[in-house]
Amino acid sequence: MNAEEVLGAVAEVIESDPHSAAALTLYALVNTLEYPKAGYLFKLDKLRDLSPAHRQLAYRLMDMIAGDQIGSAVWQAAKERMDELVRKG
Structure with a gap:
């Protein structure tokens, strides 16, 4: 998957159920990845809340670093789209 496909897949997860654990966890990861100086502070144990398919998306997001x-x-x-999807929730 290229970056556009990964981000599109994450947006689809958010769009399908904006309040689900998967959507909120992936959205939190996307937001966290924008702060390298803070050390990308993401609570890795949240990956346990994801299905194997959603974990693969998380790993692909992290690989984008x-x-x-x-x-x-x-x-x-993609981030603007995700922000809007979560806001509309």
């Missing part, structure tokens, strides 16, 4: 894709135009567009 290595690819220096956090904050890209694709990231920003």
Whole structure:
């Protein structure tokens, strides 16, 4: 999966049920990844709340750090969509 596909899949999880544990956990991870100076403070035990498929999305999000894709135009567009989906919840 490329960055756009990963972010799109995360947005789909959020859109399908914005108040689910999976949606909120993935959304929290997306938000956390925007703060490298804070050490990406994400509570890793929250991964236990995710299904194997959703954990794979989380791992792919974290891998975007290595690819220096956090904050890209694709990231920003997807993040704006996720913000709106959570707000509308």
